[in-house]
Amino acid sequence: xxxxxxxxxxxxxxxxxxxxESELTGGVIIEPGRSYGFFTxxxxxxxxxxxxxxxxxxxxxxxxSVGLTGQSYDNTGLLSANTWRHVAFIETGSAGGIETGSAGGIETGSxxxxxxxxxxxxxxxxxxxxxxxxxxxxxMSDVCKxxxxxxxxxxxxxxxxxxxxxxxxxxxxxxxxGCGYCVPACPFGVVDVSHQDGKAHKCTLCYDRLKGxxxxxxxxxxxxxxxxxxxxxxxxxxxxxxxxxxxxxGVSDAYLYGVPDAPGATGxxxxxxxxxxxxxxxxxxxxxxxxxxxSRRVRPALLSGVATMAGLAIxxxxxxxxxxxx
Amino acid sequence: MGKLHLAVNERPxxxxxxxxxxxxxxxxxxxxxxxxxFGISHQAVLSPRAAMEPDQLVGLVHSGAxxxxxxxxxxxxxxxxxxxxxxxEG
Numbered sequence: 001x002x003x004x005x006x007x008x009x010x011x012x013x014x015x016x017x018x019x020x021e022s023e024l025t026g027g028v029i030i031e032p033g034r035s036y037g038f039f040t041x042x043x044x045x046x047x048x049x050x051x052x053x054x055x056x057x058x059x060x061x062x063x064x065s066v067g068l069t070g071q072s073y074d075n076t077g078l079l080s081a082n083t084w085r086h087v088a089f090i091e092t093g094s095a096g097g098i099e100t101g102s103a104g105g106i107e108t109g110s111x112x113x114x115x116x117x118x119x120x121x122x123x124x125x126x127x128x129x130x131x132x133x134x135x136x137x138x139x140m141s142d143v144c145k146x147x148x149x150x151x152x153x154x155x156x157x158x159x160x161x162x163x164x165x166x167x168x169x170x171x172x173x174x175x176x177x178g179c180g181y182c183v184p185a186c187p188f189g190v191v192d193v194s195h196q197d198g199k200a201h202k203c204t205l206c207y208d209r210l211k212g213x214x215x216x217x218x219x220x221x222x223x224x225x226x227x228x229x230x231x232x233x234x235x236x237x238x239x240x241x242x243x244x245x246x247x248x249x250g251v252s253d254a255y256l257y258g259v260p261d262a263p264g265a266t267g268x269x270x271x272x273x274x275x276x277x278x279x280x281x282x283x284x285x286x287x288x289x290x291x292x293x294x295s296r297r298v299r300p301a302l303l304s305g306v307a308t309m310a311g312l313a314i315x316x317x318x319x320x321x322x323x324x325x326x
Numbered sequence: 327m328g329k330l331h332l333a334v335n336e337r338p339x340x341x342x343x344x345x346x347x348x349x350x351x352x353x354x355x356x357x358x359x360x361x362x363x364f365g366i367s368h369q370a371v372l373s374p375r376a377a378m379e380p381d382q383l384v385g386l387v388h389s390g391a392x393x394x395x396x397x398x399x400x401x402x403x404x405x406x407x408x409x410x411x412x413x414x415e416g
Contacts, residue, residue: 060357062369062405082403173355173380196400196407197356198374 003027017212026215028230035167036210037273038219039235040141041242042285043254044226047087047139052076054221055085058206062196078286079142081194084203085218090138090284140276140285141218141227144169144190144203145258148270151293152202155185160200167232167273168205176200187267187291205274232273236260239277246277253279257287267292343409346395350411353383358408360395370397370406378411386411 003024023029030036055061064082069075074089150169153161160176163169171182171191178198182191191202206216214220219229228235236259246254258264258275263282265271269291282289346368352359356372372380386393392414397406 060352060354060359060369062357062371062403064403066401066404178374194371195402196371196373196405199356 017214020213022213022215022229025220026229028215028234030166030210030213030215032165035232035273036205036229037146037168037232037235037275038143038205038216039228039230039239039275039277040143041226041228041239041277042138042140043246043251043277043279044224045087045139045141046224046226047073047089047137048223049076049087050221050223051141051218051227052083052085052087054217055203056083058209058217059084059204079144079190079192079202081192081196081201084143084201086142088138088140088142088285090140090280092136092138138280138284140278141222142286143218143274144205145188145264145275146203146205146273148273149268149293151185151187151269151295152182152191154293154295155181157181164207164210166205166207166210168207168210169202170204170207171200171202173199185294187269187288187293232271236271236275239275242277251279255279257282263289264291266290268296269293343396343398346397346406347392347414348395349390349392350383350386353380353387356380356383357405358383358387360393360406368406369404370395370408371403372408372411376408376410386413 006024009018009024018024020029028036056063061082061084064080065075065077069077071077072089072091074087076083076086079086146168150161150163153163153169157179158175158177160172161169161182162172176199178193178200180193180200182200183193185191191200193200206214206218209216215229219227222228228238230238236256239256239259243254243256254277256262256275257278258272260271264275264287267290276285276287278285278287346360346362348360348362348368350358351361351367358370358372359367360370361367372378372383394412394414395406395408396410396412397408400407
């Protein structure tokens with residue numbers, strides 16, 4: 001449906017920004033102090049990669065992963081310092097098992113372990129309807145999750161990673177010293193340090209566009225509304241309705257990843273500002289089933305290290321004491 | 327055109343420094359676009375070893391000054407790695 005305000009702008013080119021353009025393209029007015037994010041509905045993704053291209057184009061990111069990955073139709077491979085959107089292609093076999101794809105080596109797409117639903121297959125409603133030797137596809141546009149409690153932000157020693165007025169997480173390039181602490185801290189493998197400029201990079205949720213009243217480039221480019229940009233609370237409600245609709249249509253495997261009290265929003269992460277509707281186990285999409293914050297592991301890691309050192313010291317003392325008696 | 331060999335671990339190690347004259351037409355963080363005298367645009371990334379800060383790129387975009395870019399190529403990305411940028415005229 002065309003927004004009524006769109007009729008005010010019929011020219012092909014403009015000499016200035018349209019005020020609150022996001023209202024026309026995404027149905028949302030962007031205001032500082034509110035929490036914005038992405039809802040990625042993988043059941044609508046057709047793998048066109050328009051989001052990847054739009055991201056590269058807007059952010060002037062160079063092409064990387066030059067060459068063939070050999071992973072199905074996915075030649076991007078993974079998120080990196082120069083790739084902030086990645087459309088994963090996961091090929092499912094005719095029996096519903098996951099055969100190949102960028103997620104790599106997953107044998108089955110059964111959702112039973114996640115929420116008790118499903119009948120054992122990653123192909124959803126097509127599980128029992130596919131012709132022999134025909135394959136089905138799961139596609140998902142992966143991106144930085146802009147976690148509510150972001151581990152990368154906690155790990156950054158310089159304050160280069162910060163939370164914006166739109167509740168997104170961004171790396172300030174002039175402050176980043178390239179230490180790379182944020183890289184292992186991210187449970188999703190999103191942040192990467194560039195070999196070219198030596199700084200950490202990741203999706204900014206188009207911070208510059210948000211400040212100009214534009215919706216993020218990937219969401220604007222998505223032709224199927226698989227990527228939706230809105231206030232997080234609105235998106236979460238919309239996503240829950242979508243799951244109900246899909247269940248009603250017989251897609252019993254559909255569930256949300258990254259909303260409160262759901263897979264992906266574990267380990268004190270709170271919730272993910274960029275969350276997903278999935279139809280197979282998270283691992284099938286190369287997402288962790290139960291991500292955690294690295295800061296939660298500091299105390300047990302330190303204590304186990306101290307305990308190990310104490311045990312070794314006591315053992316050494318016992319050995320030397322025994323040798324002295326002989 | 328000098329044929330300097332890199333002494334640091336930037337891949338590929340044998341990449342030679344080449345030069346290109348043009349105008350910087352777009353800059354974002356350390357990434358920028360330089361348009362040469364034939365009107366062809368090239369994408370480039372400012373090396374951390376260049377004696378220049380990414381903030382200075384924006385000034386060059388606004389001034390439209392002709393610059394000489396010394397760069398290397400890398401097999402990892404389709405982009406020039408800028409080693410230095412020298413302003414040719416005001």
